[in-house]
Amino acid sequence: MTSKLPWCVIGQGALGSLMAVHLAQQNEQVQLKLRRTGSTEIRFDGQTFRFQSNVQLLQPSLIFAAVKAYQVVPLIEELRRYEAFAESTLILSYNGMLANEEEWLRPQDWHWVTTHGAYRDGAEVVHGGHGQSWLGTMTGTAEKPEFFTALARALPPLHWQADLRVRRWQKLAINCLINPYTVLHRCRNGELPQHVAPAEWRSVAEEIVRLAAYQGVTLATDDLLTQAQQVVEQTARNRSSMLQDYLHQRPMEIAYLNGFVAAASAAAGWIAPTNQRLSEQVQSLSSMKSTTSKPNPDNAE
Numbered sequence: 001m002t003s004k005l006p007w008c009v010i011g012q013g014a015l016g017s018l019m020a021v022h023l024a025q026q027n028e029q030v031q032l033k034l035r036r037t038g039s040t041e042i043r044f045d046g047q048t049f050r051f052q053s054n055v056q057l058l059q060p061s062l063i064f065a066a067v068k069a070y071q072v073v074p075l076i077e078e079l080r081r082y083e084a085f086a087e088s089t090l091i092l093s094y095n096g097m098l099a100n101e102e103e104w105l106r107p108q109d110w111h112w113v114t115t116h117g118a119y120r121d122g123a124e125v126v127h128g129g130h131g132q133s134w135l136g137t138m139t140g141t142a143e144k145p146e147f148f149t150a151l152a153r154a155l156p157p158l159h160w161q162a163d164l165r166v167r168r169w170q171k172l173a174i175n176c177l178i179n180p181y182t183v184l185h186r187c188r189n190g191e192l193p194q195h196v197a198p199a200e201w202r203s204v205a206e207e208i209v210r211l212a213a214y215q216g217v218t219l220a221t222d223d224l225l226t227q228a229q230q231v232v233e234q235t236a237r238n239r240s241s242m243l244q245d246y247l248h249q250r251p252m253e254i255a256y257l258n259g260f261v262a263a264a265s266a267a268a269g270w271i272a273p274t275n276q277r278l279s280e281q282v283q284s285l286s287s288m289k290s291t292t293s294k295p296n297p298d299n300a301e
């Protein structure tokens with residue numbers, strides 16, 4: 001059975017393209033919403049997929065938006081301008097958190113948290129790491145939606161988790177514990193233990209646990225450290241997404257990771273010094289980089 005509404009995948013990014021081709025393989029009706037009319041062919045696994053594309057949301061749809069954290073607000077501002085948005089379902093996926101998510105996201109909007117890894121290589125999308133995903137909301141009140149089956153068939157395994165808050169905080173913690181250090185030390189994930197003192201790592205996690213508790217989510221520092229350590233081992237050869245963004249001179253998501261922890265802690269009335277420092281160090285690297293020569297991705301070890 002295919003879904004009643006057509007799918008509208010936002011952009012031709014790595015995860016969006018991966019989802020688009022997998023939904024198409026399941027005979028789902030898939031369109032892309034691009035910034036401009038243009039190439040709508042995506043190659044995957046030796047096959048070429050052709051998609052109808054628009055620059056607007058023309059009809060009520062199941063919107064799948066895997067975008068960078070800094071693209072969420074502009075995307076929502078844009079979607080709100082389309083009449084069809086009110087009748088559409090929005091499934092979002094991005095690393096980190098926004099300070100004022102409730103202002104931008106509707107209570108019924110879905111989050112898709114994933115450990116799949118993908119990247120674009122020209123017209124090709126490469127499924128670099130097979131992982132798993134979770135679907136739910138930040139209110140935890142919704143029933144499992146009808147489109148769950150289509151999404152689960154397209155890119156399994158997909159777990160239903162009505163309340164996705166803990167999962168999102170855990171993912172935030174893992175990214176805060178790994179990503180900035182890979183940029184500061186220009187290293188692969190597996191090399192982090194050589195560079196990061198255990199007490200410092202613990203301090204990053206403790207600051208996150210304190211903030212999460214303030215926001216009503218219970219986490220345990222030791223669990224976060226164990227999970228991050230496992231991810232470091234499982235993804236030892238990876239360059240984190242933040243390191244790749246840095247090396248390719250793309251904006252980084254630091255403001256939505258350690259920067260979010262620092263700013264939200266300050267708003268709550270205390271400082272989170274380790275996350276604050278990491279955020280400042282990464283941000284200063286990115287501003288230095290724009291005034292010096294471009295880093296060469298091939299030279300990074």
Ligand SMILES: NC(=O)C1=CN([C@@H]2O[C@H](COP(=O)(O)OP(=O)(O)OC[C@H]3O[C@@H](n4cnc5c(N)ncnc54)[C@H](OP(=O)(O)O)[C@@H]3O)[C@@H](O)[C@H]2O)C=CC1
Nearest residue numbers: 011012013014015034035066067068069071094095117118
């Ligand atoms: N790739 C991966 O393996 C993983 C990624 N993540 C996280 O998931 C999120 C998405 O990652 P990824 O797929 O790599 O990101 P990409 O940058 O590859 O993809 C985002 C896509 O969305 C497009 N886009 C954003 N806003 C709009 C808009 N308003 N209209 C049309 N297109 C739009 C972008 O277009 P444009 O390029 O023109 O801006 C781009 O094509 C990030 O937060 C990332 O950290 C998490 C786990 C794994």
Ligand SMILES: CC(C)(CO)C(=O)C(=O)O
Nearest residue numbers: 178235238239240241242
């Ligand atoms: C889990 C991890 C750290 C894998 O590299 C990741 O999500 C990222 O790079 O953003």
